[in-house]
Amino acid sequence: MHATLAFAALPLFLGALLSDWAYAQSYEVQWTNFASWLNAGGLLLAGPALLWGLVDHLRARAARHGRGWVALLLLLLGVVVGFINALVHARDGWAAMPSGLILSVAVVLLVALASVMGLQRLQRRTA
Template sequence: MTTQVAVRHSTFAVAVYELLNPIPFGFFTAALIFDIIYVCNADVLWTKSASWLIAIGLVIAIIPRVVNLVQIFGSKTWPQTSSVKIYFWLNLVAVVVAIVNAFVHSRDAYAVVPEGLILSIIVVALLGIANILLAVCPRLK
């Protein structure tokens, strides 16, 4: 007779992950909106605000990515479906592109367009695809 053992994940880690995970997506989306506004009216305020939003989004994105890394590759009990792994890799690629975007936004305001806008679109698209994929695909085996 075999018994099923209920495995508990770290409640604190899951709570921190679920609390902080959506915040960078909001910051990066706001930066995209600010980049679009900057393209329309060429006021330097919008691109400087977008650069701050990207920087803050990257700082906040560190903790959920580390927790997700430990959940995916450090735990044998966490669901190891392909959708969870693809979600992790899409988020990681989005963070790397956002780092490049932060460097682009650190330039003069007039030198940000069009690279900054294109990179912001790519970051938001990657995060959006990752969230849709995770919502549509089942998490459990």
């Protein structure tokens, strides 16, 4: 279930990235507000996914090897970078760029990798 929640957070983080990119192109301050809210929504879904994944990995004996922990670590890094991104977006619109855009790219990449690895593991478990 945690892989599904992490995958559900990905469109929100992607929306934050696209909003940051739109702000970088147009300098319309509302885009940073959109990015801030989308990032917060992504963190709201990724946080419970991280907690659920940790509980799942601690309970399952078969999951105590490499790939499961790597996906969980990538999700943890994505949540940490996403939180830092939220702090950056709390600043003024001019002060949030270009670091907000760079952090948004990093969050999308980390959460996407964690989601793909988690969903592959889930698919192997059900097959």
